[in-house]
Amino acid sequence: MxxxxxxxxxxxxxxxxxxxxxxxxxxxxxSNLDKMMYPAAGFTKGEVVDYYTRxxxxxxxxxxxxxLTRIRYPNGVDGAHFFEKNAPGGTPSWVRLETLPVxxxxxxxxxxxxxxxxxxxxxxxxxxxxSLELHTPQWRIGADPDLMVVDLDPGxxxxxxxxxxxxxxxxxxxxxxxxxxxxxxxxxKGMQLCCPISGEQDAxxxxxxxxxxxxxLAAMVPGSITAKMARAIRPGKVFIDWSQNAAAKxxxxxYSLRALPSPSASAPLTWDEVEAFATGEAEARxxxxxxVLDRVAEHGDLxxxxxxxxxxxx
Numbered sequence: 001m002x003x004x005x006x007x008x009x010x011x012x013x014x015x016x017x018x019x020x021x022x023x024x025x026x027x028x029x030x031s032n033l034d035k036m037m038y039p040a041a042g043f044t045k046g047e048v049v050d051y052y053t054r055x056x057x058x059x060x061x062x063x064x065x066x067x068l069t070r071i072r073y074p075n076g077v078d079g080a081h082f083f084e085k086n087a088p089g090g091t092p093s094w095v096r097l098e099t100l101p102v103x104x105x106x107x108x109x110x111x112x113x114x115x116x117x118x119x120x121x122x123x124x125x126x127x128x129x130x131s132l133e134l135h136t137p138q139w140r141i142g143a144d145p146d147l148m149v150v151d152l153d154p155g156x157x158x159x160x161x162x163x164x165x166x167x168x169x170x171x172x173x174x175x176x177x178x179x180x181x182x183x184x185x186x187x188x189k190g191m192q193l194c195c196p197i198s199g200e201q202d203a204x205x206x207x208x209x210x211x212x213x214x215x216x217l218a219a220m221v222p223g224s225i226t227a228k229m230a231r232a233i234r235p236g237k238v239f240i241d242w243s244q245n246a247a248a249k250x251x252x253x254x255y256s257l258r259a260l261p262s263p264s265a266s267a268p269l270t271w272d273e274v275e276a277f278a279t280g281e282a283e284a285r286x287x288x289x290x291x292v293l294d295r296v297a298e299h300g301d302l303x304x305x306x307x308x309x310x311x312x313x314x
Contacts, residue, residue: 026121070131155234187258196310
């Protein structure tokens with residue numbers, strides 16, 4: 001089974017050793033599997049590869065067909081990191097690449113060869129490059145957005161609990177327009193609501209609709225919600241970030257790891273859990289990688305509904 005090489009190799013993989021593996025007919029090499037990616041938690045690169053291998057059945061459908069931005073931590077979460085959009089040197093010939101325009105690139109590129117993760121071998125290859133965080137746009141290659149994301153970002157002392165309260169308000173407002181929202185944690189401090197949409201309207205329309213909803217709710221509850229980006233007005237409020245729907249923006253993918261002292265992940269929630277977090281019935285918290293795997297084994301993909309097309313936005 002494809003996950004076995006990653007798990008079996010981990011204990012004996014010494015620094016500098018390259019381990020040839022074959023995954024679904026693809027040949028690749030894993031390296032430095034004993035390197036600590038999360039030193040405070042004792043979580044190695046081998047365990048990162050193992051996590052992504054085991055979560056792949058529910059993760060891959062959400063990555064398929066989307067240009068991937070990776071955040072790489074070659075020396076673990078305590079070391080330097082960098083964003084990577086372009087395919088790196090040495091990319092295997094079998095990895096799917098898509099050349100796309102990047103207006104306003106900080107490196108003055110007109111196009112970038114994006115990696116697209118459509119299969120397990122590519123996901124393992126990406127993980128082996130210490131790509132801890134995986135971020136995707138709301139559109140698939142060559143198409144208009146089929147997702148709308150409402151990002152809920154708390155300003156201290158507000159936290160995930162307050163985000164969950166706002167999430168229920170956003171859910172109910174979107175439902176008035178026939179839009180279904182699926183909640184997930186960000187894996188860091190906030191959360192996102194992901195909404196399947198028609199794929200027939202461009203990013204400007206989607207972002208405009210999300211902004212309208214955010215501003216409506218901010219006007220209703222100005223003491224708790226803001227739709228403005230200025231950081232000076234965010235303390236104690238939840239910022240509804242509608243701008244995540246711009247064509248150039250990306251959002252952390254479901255099930256992606258996050259670069260914190262311990263390996264948390266962007267985890268799907270049920271609405272019952274969101275309500276329990278909001279009311280204090282349960283502790284509002286981010287979820288760790290092991291817990292996410294347990295939840296997948298129990299529930300499957302709670303975000304499976306995102307894979308079906310949703311309605312046009314009004």
